[in-house]
Amino acid sequence: MSAPERIQVEAQSDGEDRLLRADEPLSALQIRCGGTIPGAIAVPELRELVSKARGFGLKLARPIIAQDGLETIRAWIEVTPQEGGCLIILRHWQASSLPPEPADLANRRRVEIDRALAELTARLDPGQRLMTVDASAGDLAQVAQAMRGGIGRPWTDFVDVPGSGQRQPLHWRLLDGATVVVPGSQRAWRATILPQTGPEGETLGFDLCLTSDQPLPEPAEPMAPAPSPPSKASSVIGREMAPVLRQPIARIIANAETIRTRRAGPLTEEYAGYAGDIAAAGQHLLTLIEDLSDMEIIEAEGFAPAADRIDLADVARRAAGILGVRAREKGIVIHAPDETMHLGAVGEFRRVLQVLLNLIGNAIRYSPENSAISVLLTAGMGRARITIADQGPGLSPQDAARVFDKFERLGRSGDGGSGLGLYISRRLARAMGGELSVEGHEGQGARFVLELPQG
Secondary structure (H helix, E strand, O other): OOOOOOOOEEEEEEOOOEEEEEOOOHHHHHHHOOOOOOEEOOOHHHHHHHHHHHHHOOOEEEEEEEEOOOEEEEEEEEEEEEOOEEEEEEEEEEEEEOOOOOOOHHHHHHHHHHHHHOOEEEEEOOOOEEEEEEEOOHHHHHHHHHHHHOOOOEHHHOOEOOOOOOOOOOOHHHHOOOEEEOOOOOOOEEEEEEEEEOOOOOEEEEEEEEEOOOOOOOOOOOOOOOOOOOOOOOOOOOOOHHHHHHHHHHHHHHHHHHHHOOOOOOOOHHHHHHHHHHHHHHHHHHHHHHHHHHHHHHHOOOOOOOOOEEEHHHHHHHHHHHOHHHHHHOOOEEEOOOOOOOOEEEOOHHHHHHHHHHHHHHHHHHOOOOOEEEEEEEEEOOEEEEEEEOOOOOOOHHHHHHOOOOOOOOOOOOOOOOOOHHHHHHHHHHHOOOEEEEEOOOOOOOEEEEEEEEO
């Protein structure tokens, strides 16, 4: 119910931005926002202005828009610093009901929650065939390993969908929300299938999320830790810590994106921007954790990628497809090998895909808008080569000499990079018996060349 317009609403805060007293309807708004009187100011917009006025020692006045989940409140606010706190005066108080929630809001919230809580995620092509797999739970290690060894096969080959006797995979709409049985896990799992569409509505692929309402059971008896083998390099983050950190950070990103896109309700542009900053920072932190975890794995003694026989042209097309949306946002065209092109090579599929995603992703990040990225294939002398050429600023000879160094960002800051992507990519290329190098000149774009044994 909307509050009647008031000529003046007064309140008093103390030196710690706690609301000591407040006239109606401000006192009711404070309570509806989860606060108390006396108590910390619970209306974010009001608290921000009071904190600034008290900190600067200046009277501040401006219009304010706030929400309590039921109504949108608009008023003119004046905050005057006083000894021990602030005098708060609101004029022309108006309240209006929030618009009804969109009909599909509940489904969108479910999708965001499933993304945040997923313990296994996979990227699928338009035929629901596996492209990449990542799992964070111990009882999913068996199926994750099997999926990684079966890249290119339907994901339903590796789980059981009870009650389905039809040929797999089923249409994605029939699998979205289905209960699945995962080999090696005693928990019940639910599959969420999220289609990824292009600008014309075409299906580019799917994201698969497996979530469980049951927590991972604790071992019956605590196991004595195995003695750690001697290592030349100390652990930066620990591969055991990466899954532990990944889930809460993913929740932060998902919740911030829900706020930023106003899926939880109307929001002022200023606070939507704050949420976007939180999501971007969370994504940067998640990327850093993944890179540090990868670095520990590839630097471990005895690390050896699988020697799969792969089609380098097919891997390139998959990488270009995954990053196609990001490229189109900048008006960039990726010229990938067409379906008639094939080039056999030897290397672990997911590791080669990881390297190409990093190279094409970097090309998109540093290329100007409305430019082009070329993915070129060559072979000779028993080697298969793929070149990622962009039209960006290129590299000076000095930068080219150190671009593959650990934590090297060439003086760039705030670009979302960790400085580990190219270092990891070169280590992976060499571990697979190949090489990663860079060509080009400053002002003429960069050409990164991945070379693998021809197969």
